[in-house]
Amino acid sequence: MPEDKSRPPQDRPWENGWTLDTSRTPGTRRLYLAGTMAVATIVACVAAIAATDNGDDNPSKTARDEGGLISFSSQPATTTAPQGDSGLSSVSPTPRGPRQQGTGPTVAVTTSPKPPKPTASKGGSSKPKPSATYRSFRSVNYPSRFWHVDDGYVGLDPVSGSQSREDATFKQVKGLADASCYSFTTRDGTYLRHRSFVLRAERNDGSSLFKQDATFCLRDAAYTGGAKMLESVNYPGYFLRHKNFVIRLERFEYSSQYLSDSSFQLVGGLA
Numbered sequence: 001m002p003e004d005k006s007r008p009p010q011d012r013p014w015e016n017g018w019t020l021d022t023s024r025t026p027g028t029r030r031l032y033l034a035g036t037m038a039v040a041t042i043v044a045c046v047a048a049i050a051a052t053d054n055g056d057d058n059p060s061k062t063a064r065d066e067g068g069l070i071s072f073s074s075q076p077a078t079t080t081a082p083q084g085d086s087g088l089s090s091v092s093p094t095p096r097g098p099r100q101q102g103t104g105p106t107v108a109v110t111t112s113p114k115p116p117k118p119t120a121s122k123g124g125s126s127k128p129k130p131s132a133t134y135r136s137f138r139s140v141n142y143p144s145r146f147w148h149v150d151d152g153y154v155g156l157d158p159v160s161g162s163q164s165r166e167d168a169t170f171k172q173v174k175g176l177a178d179a180s181c182y183s184f185t186t187r188d189g190t191y192l193r194h195r196s197f198v199l200r201a202e203r204n205d206g207s208s209l210f211k212q213d214a215t216f217c218l219r220d221a222a223y224t225g226g227a228k229m230l231e232s233v234n235y236p237g238y239f240l241r242h243k244n245f246v247i248r249l250e251r252f253e254y255s256s257q258y259l260s261d262s263s264f265q266l267v268g269g270l271a
Contacts, residue, residue: 132171132172133171133172134169134170134171134172134268134269134271135169135170135171135172135184135266135267135268135269136168136169136170136266136267136268136269136270137170137264137265137266137267138264138265138267139156139242139261139263139264139265140221140224140227140260140263140264140265141260141261141263142156142242144158145157145158145159145245146158146159146168146270147168147170147247147264148164148167148168149167149168149186149201150167152200152201152202153198153199153200153201153246154192154199154200154201154246154247155242155245155246155247156242156245156246156247157245159270162271165270165271166187166271167186167187168270168271169187169269169270169271170184170185170186170192170269171184171185171186172184173185175214175215175216175217175233176191176204176210176211176212176214176215177208177211177212177214177215177233177234178215178217178233180217181215181216181217181218181233182215182216182217182218183214183215183216184214184216186201187271189203190202190203190204191203191204191210191214192214193210193213193214194213194232194235194240194248194249195213197248197249197250198246198247198248198249199240199247199248199249209234212233212234213232213234215232215233215234216230216231216232216233216240217230217231217233218230218266219231219239221259221262221263221264222259224260224263226265227263227264227265228263228264228265228266229262229263229264230262230264232249235249237251237252238250238251238252239252239262240262241258241261241262242261243261250262
């Protein structure tokens with residue numbers, strides 16, 4: 001067996017003859033490890049700085065671009081309003097002026113314009129007033145003669161001249177005693193009424209008797225087509241007829257003479 005020789009103590013080389021190995025610098029291993037760690041640290045710092053710079057150069061990357069990591073963009077997200085008319089007022093931001101910097105946002109509220117209201121005409125109602133109806137009464141058996149007012153009485157006369165035409169023209173209005181029938185007025189405002197069975201032109205006195213005497217109902221004449229007979233309201237069965245060229249109120253009778261004398265053509269006013 002080899003002889004186990006213990007290593008002489010190195011703290012007293014002059015006693016045992018052992019000398020230090022001077023071929024290697026003391027602490028070289030430790031220095032090598034420390035230098036390697038320093039280089040690794042510097043490389044890691046450079047890599048981190050480069051990664052940070054790359055992230056700042058592209059701030060608009062989304063979470064999908066960063067591999068699932070959430071990134072905060074410097075630009076605010078924009079929301080597009082839905083199109084279409086909602087019927088509500090629209091609110092839109094307005095740009096700030098120089099004095100509004102730092103204050104809250106201002107909004108301008110705009111409402112849909114309302115249709116203009118219809119304006120009434122200056123003359124009152126826009127509906128046109130119905131025109132008055134003027135009539136002249138022409139005899140069936142004496143076509144050249146018309147009802148004509150002369151000295152307050154109504155006769156059957158030929159018409160000539162403007163004054164005669166005015167005296168033979170009457171305004172047709174609703175009946176004073178019955179709105180379904182008619183009354184007739186002259187140019188000067190008098191009404192045709194029967195009194196003592198004779199047709200006259202008189203002023204309305206407002207009495208019930210006057211209203212009935214001045215109201216006549218139109219009936220179709222049996223003698224001639226298109227002609228009319230005028231029946232009294234307060235004397236049913238009595239009709240106006242001309243007799244001796246005077247307009248009178250007489251009871252109806254079945255005779256050709258009565259039928260022809262009581263039939264009149266209602267034509268447009270002569271004046």
